[in-house]
Amino acid sequence: MPSAVTPEARAVARAAGQWLALMESGAANDDDRRQLQHWRDSSSAHESAWQKAQLLRQRFCGLPTALAMATLDRPDPGRRAVLKRALGVAALVPAAWLISRQLPLDAWQADLQTATGERKRFPLADGSTLQLNTASAVNVDLQARLLTLVRGEMALKVPGSTALTIQAPYGRIAVSHGEVCVRLDTQACRVSVVSGAVQVQPLQGPPISLGEGQEVILGASGAGVPKAFDGQLPGWREGVLMAQNQPLGDFLRELGRYRSGLLRWDPVLETLRLTGSFRLDNTDRILELLTASLPVDVHMRTRYWVTLAPRKKTAGKNSA
Incomplete structure (x- = not known):
């Protein structure tokens, strides 16, 4: 694989x-x-x-x-x-x-794709709705009732009674009535049920039933323990990047998925904490907002080469 x-x-x-x-x-x-x-x-x-x-x-x-x-x-x-x-x-x-x-070559040959920073919604012929997040690719075979996630992240909403199956590298997800998000990372796949219920068949181990507000991580060795998440919070499907007391390093790694080029930061910034919601349609603006709420400076050599550094302390005007 x-x-x-x-x-x-x-x-x-x-x-x-x-x-x-x-x-x-x-x-x-x-x-x-x-x-x-x-x-x-x-x-x-x-x-x-x-x-x-x-x-x-x-x-x-x-x-x-x-x-x-x-x-x-x-x-x-x-x-x-x-x-x-x-x-x-x-x-x-x-x-x-x-x-x-x-x-992977098949990502470039996929039926539906998005570029970096792009998000798209695709109405399917059977009444289902497919959304693709940044830098994602999916193959669609409605005759076989199969969608194959090649790269990135997708959301699928199925209104009918005939199940659609999502094939991912680490398992299969059957959705008959509800909405599910599936994200493919380097060594794992996250399945999150926004509404309804799904059946998950990992590569290894027994099938798992997930209900609304539950998610599970699939890997090469099987599935992790299902856990709860808040599916009502805004997310990429609404064009929002959320942070709730999140380490800045983790936030920037996520933000980097939506930007072309290099996004770097001084390691000392990793553990700063951030809370807020940010619109994904302008990632330059997100970087500007970070400088307003955190002690960081953003240095843009070009739009494609951005570095964050700790803000330099300046001496007070009346200092002795």
Whole structure:
């Protein structure tokens, strides 16, 4: 069974593609090259991704050279204008090619997909409703009454009496009347029943019946112990990211699922606590709100390269 690619690996691949686009654009300057070297030196994963990016030089040598998607937010209008004129489909090729080498092929060939930061609702022909969260992919076979979760997270609402089955890497979930959310992570799958009841068949072990407000984690070795959750709280289906006294590190890892590029933070920020609800339709705004409620600063080199750091203390005006 192929392992799922982590959001961190996906972001590194995307960043390497963006760096390649800039280096091949003809608009890179000495500062850009220094920044690239710093990025490569900061992590072995970065260097590995960059070496893979070099393989693209020959594959895409016939494409237009100005492929610098990662520099559009820079203040120099002359550089921005040059790069914008060359953007288009070609600007997406390096990052997409690199990511495709790390993401499962079937995710790119799935019937229904969402990109990073995108959420979509799909009415199905039988009256059911399917929602896909960010960076998700599902295959649909209504004739066989089967949906296969390939990647990411989905919600399925089934109003009728004929069950639909969700096939996930770690088990099957049968929904006859109700709503269920299924999230596929790197090594597990979370099944949460919003309403109604479902039957879960793990890869290992006996089937499990879950009722409204219950969820369970499925893994390669079977199912965990079902536990309660509050299905009435707003969530991604309503376009909301909730935090209830949550460690900031956990919140940022979740937020990173909805952003393209790299989102980093100083490890000292991991244990800060956060409570609030945030609209997912503007993740830049979420970062701004964090600076208003927590002692953190957000540094944006570009929209695709963001770092959070502890806020620097400044001496008071009347200090001795």
